[in-house]
Amino acid sequence: MKSPIIAPIALLALLTLAACQDETPPPEQSESRPALTVELARPETANWVRSLSANGNVAAWQEAVIGAEVAGYRIAEVLVDVGAQVRKGQVLARIDASTMASEVAEARAAVAELEASVAEARANAKRAEELQARGFYSQQMKTQYQTAEQGAAARLAAARARLQAAELRLGRTNVLAPDDGVISGRAATVGSLTQAGQELFRLIRGGRLEWRAEVPSADLAALRPGMPAQLTGPGGETVPGRVRSVAPSVNPESRNGIVYVDLDPSPAVRAGMFARGEFQLGEATALTVPASALVLRDGFTYLFRLEGEDRVALTKVTPGRRQGERVxxxxxxxxxxxxxxAGAGFLADNDRVRLAPGKTTAAGPTP
Known part of the structure; x- marks a missing residue:
């Protein structure tokens, strides 16, 4: 049989052991080490040019269609090709003029013949008037001679008109440039017969090109004639231009309006190209940060803002224009x-950071 004193002694031992365990000092919690050494920056305010981006086609300002003014004659010579720079009045092609030259010669002979007839009829009429005054001719005879004179004069006028038409056709055997410009198309070939309404050449008047930018209807109100624009060529070249006019209507399907921009002469762009460009709307104040500070996550843009001395907070922002390395x-x-x-891509919200020596902090430069 156990002694009744053993139970209290055992209970006392257990209590003493528990008290000793409670007096054991807790282990020191290790402080979390900084996640990353970072460089800080402050936003800067600058005057930036506001711009509006758009896409569109490059086209000729005006294209002149050049054809033959006489039909049914053979082309004898073609003097220019596509890409040629031409001046107003320059001969582009020649049409065989041998047939028309003979027509002119025939018309001149007919005029000479009728001029002689008119001279004779005029002399007869004058003589008839004198004889009628002396009583040798009747009034009827005098009228007949005067009528013959008038008929001969009318026939002479008709012959002179035919001569003028023949000379005009002969002069049109040279196909001339109607204006200065660049030949953008050529259909004329030596030996082919000219047809009424047939296109022989196509000319970009003045060599002028324009950019037909498609701009959303909501942005059309910001554009005015005379505003500067800048087009980017396929090789990255920049071509300056200026707004000439804004279309008075918009496409009901795309809700875009056309803005016509006159482009400076440049070999970087050609008619028919699709290009991207910007309209310069003037300067405006912008709050800018380094592009390296921005982080794209889940389709949104963030940056890390310093809170306190060594913590960062993930902050959602809305970016705008970009120039060089600043946004x-x-x-x-x-x-x-x-x-x-710098280094924002490796951080998470509420991370602890170490500031790089000599870099900007929330309170100013670090020592």
């Missing part, structure tokens, strides 16, 4: 905030 922040960034300028 405009439209909204979401408090004034005077210090942001992580």
């Amino acid at each position: 405009e922040i439209i909204e979401g960034l408090p004034e005077g905030a210090a942001i992580v300028a």
Whole structure:
């Protein structure tokens, strides 16, 4: 049989052991080490040019269609080809003029013959008037001679008109450029017969090209004639231009309007090209940050803002224009905030960071 003293002794031993365990000091919690050494920057305010981007086709300002003014004659010579720079009045092609030259000669002979007839009829009429005054001719005879004179004069006028028409056709055997410009198309071939309404050449008047930019209807009100624009060529070349006019209507399907931009002469763009460009709407103040500070996650743009001494907060922002290595922040960034300028892609919200020596902090430069 156990002694009744053993139970209290055992209970006392257990209590003493528990008290000793409670007095054991807790292990020190290790402080979390900084996630990353970062560089900070502050937003900067700058005057940036506001721009509006658009796409569109490059086309000729005006294209002149050049054809033969006489039909049924053979082309004898073609003097220019596609791409040729021509001046107003320059001969582009010649049409065989041998047939028309003979027509002119025949018309001149007919005029000479009728001029002689008119001279004879005029002399007869004058003599009849004198004889009628002396009583040798009747009034009827005098009238007959005067009528013959008038008929001969009318026939002479008709012959002179035919001569003028023949000379005009002969002069049109040279196909001339109606204006200065660049030949953009050629259908004329030596030996072919000219046809009424047939196109022989196509000319870009003045060599002028225009950019027909498609702009959303909501942005058309911001554009005015005379505003500067800049087109980007396929090789990255920039071509300056200026707004000539804004279309008074929009496409009911795309809701876009056409803005016509006169382009400066440049070999970088050609008619028929599709190009992208920008309209310069003037300067406006922009709050900018380094492009390296922005982080794209889940389709949104963020940056890390310093809170306190060594913590960062993930902040959602709305970016705007971009120039070089800086990006405009439209909204979401408090004034005077210090942001992580480099290394933001490796951070998470509320991470602890170490500031790079000599870099900007929320309180100013670090020692």
